[in-house]
Amino acid sequence: MLGIKISKNGESVNTSDDNLAFSSDFFTPKIYKIKKYTSNTTEAHGLDYAPMFIALYNNALLAGTDVYTIGASVSVDSANVKVFMPSSATEVWVILFADGIE
Amino acid sequence: MKGIMRTVFGVLILLLLIMVLKCLRSDKTENSDEPNDYTIFVDTGGKTYNMPKITTETSGSVTFTVVGGGANPDIHNIDIYHGLGYKPQVVAYVNFYDYTSHEWMMIPRWTPGTNGTYEAYITHVDDNTARVVLIGTLALGSPDTTADYKIFLLVDPQKDAWY
Numbered sequence: 001m002l003g004i005k006i007s008k009n010g011e012s013v014n015t016s017d018d019n020l021a022f023s024s025d026f027f028t029p030k031i032y033k034i035k036k037y038t039s040n041t042t043e044a045h046g047l048d049y050a051p052m053f054i055a056l057y058n059n060a061l062l063a064g065t066d067v068y069t070i071g072a073s074v075s076v077d078s079a080n081v082k083v084f085m086p087s088s089a090t091e092v093w094v095i096l097f098a099d100g101i102e
Numbered sequence: 103m104k105g106i107m108r109t110v111f112g113v114l115i116l117l118l119l120i121m122v123l124k125c126l127r128s129d130k131t132e133n134s135d136e137p138n139d140y141t142i143f144v145d146t147g148g149k150t151y152n153m154p155k156i157t158t159e160t161s162g163s164v165t166f167t168v169v170g171g172g173a174n175p176d177i178h179n180i181d182i183y184h185g186l187g188y189k190p191q192v193v194a195y196v197n198f199y200d201y202t203s204h205e206w207m208m209i210p211r212w213t214p215g216t217n218g219t220y221e222a223y224i225t226h227v228d229d230n231t232a233r234v235v236l237i238g239t240l241a242l243g244s245p246d247t248t249a250d251y252k253i254f255l256l257v258d259p260q261k262d263a264w265y
Contacts (some may be wrong), residue, residue, distance in 0.1 A: 020155070022152075026156055028153050102161075
């Protein structure tokens with residue numbers, strides 16, 4: 001069984017899995033696209049499956065325009081990214097991964 | 103011959119195990135010291151960044167029904183035993199069919215539907231079991247509704263990992 005393990009500087013690759021910088025034993029998400037939205041938007045993402053994603057938004061009313069929190073009203077299907085702006089947000093950032101949910 | 107090949111492979115693997123690796127992003131044309139310019143960044147200068155490592159994927163469905171006289175939560179716990187001995191990072195998605203036909207939303211999430219409201223969040227039973235909680239609160243007389251879930255469990259801890 002061949003594979004690659006990368007440890008942090010000064011540490012052995014025989015360290016515990018959670019301490020490795022990289023291990024081909026595990027699946028690693030690959031960032032496909034990062035995009036900012038400032039209004040409700042439905043947009044084709046260009047993949048033919050629903051991709052993993054992380055969505056962040058700022059809350060201008062409560063936290064400030066440069067403070068971001070997770071959980072914006074974003075959904076994906078096999079064709080589109082759909083962004084529904086939270087009422088107090090001025091921008092939503094969507095990090096799409098090339099890896100599918102399904 | 104096989105013995106020689108095994109030895110060669112062994113040496114190669116040993117080299118792989120101890121090597122330093124930096125993979126430049128395709129849209130970058132020059133080397134730099136900025137980790138943001140790389141897809142993998144392991145540097146002899148001591149700068150090394152752990153990449154998220156997914157260890158298991160779990161998927162399934164739950165069905166929500168009206169509880170009592172309606173407007174009461176129907177709670178489904180999805181427990182994932184991992185045995186890591188610490189609380190790992192969890193990334194999870196849910197598809198509430200009462201919200202829309204087939205759209206995945208990131209957990210945590212609250213959303214209204216046609217027949218009630220829905221929420222989902224991530225927690226941990228203990229250091230060896232992660233839990234995703236799916237809740238549907240249906241109005242009296244509503245039909246059963248379904249939700250699909252997909253849970254990615256990482257081997258990386260959710261805290262005490264500020265490397």
